[in-house]
């Protein structure tokens with residue numbers, strides 16, 4: 411296993427994650443659909459060049475449910491830390507489009523990373539948020555600047571019903587620069603992962619289920635990683651100190667969690683720096 415073969419495999423992974431992984435067979439998606447939410451979800455519809463989301467939501471822990479058109483979107487919620495009473499969303503989107511990192515005046519809070527429909531619990535304090543798609547189109551621009559961004563205002567009022575406590579977590583997935591910590595043996599069935607970022611860079615969790623007879627090493631070094639594993643769920647990028655909860659419904663088997671956020675210094679995906687972990691589901 412040489413450095414160049416692992417680099418090639420990860421390049422293949424990134425290409426696939428950008429364009430191919432949403433073609434997973436529907437049977438797989440259906441059998442591992444997230445469990446029912448416990449609070450009223452914040453519904454978001456995302457299509458090519460369009461987004462529908464509420465203008466205003468009550469604060470607290472909210473289930474963000476994104477329904478997509480299958481065109482490879484990566485919706486992420488950003489808290490704008492701008493002190494202005496009406497933040498400059500256009501300027502934020504321009505910065506987001508120009509760089510690989512979250513702009514300095516914003517904090518990434520995650521979003522559903524994998525699949526045509528996904529659920530993630532996110533905490534909304536009063537403030538201004540932008541929900542935008544980070545995928546880049548053929549023109550090199552992020553979808554967020556092509557109509558796939560919405561501002562959500564969270565007023566300083568009482569939390570939504572059920573929103574003052576986070577969901578009960580089954581397992582902790584702690585992210586650091588550059589590794590995952592927490593238990594490696596999980597039980598099958600509906601589970602809720604508490605994902606937190608104790609690192610200095612943004613991180614994400616992508617969870618892939620290894621195919622029968624494939625190992626994590628087969629997947630890591632494969633020319634075509636999807637021959638060896640299918641992405642089933644994930645949380646998009648989250649900034650330092652952010653906590654999110656990801657509902658999953660797992661079958662017994664072997665899984666991998668990994669991060670493709672690019673390193674600030676080298677530009678390499680974090681997975682290449684060691685940010686991947688084997689998970690066994692009993």
Ligand SMILES: [Cu+2]
Pocket residue numbers: 588612613614669670671680681685
């Ligand atoms: Cu990472």
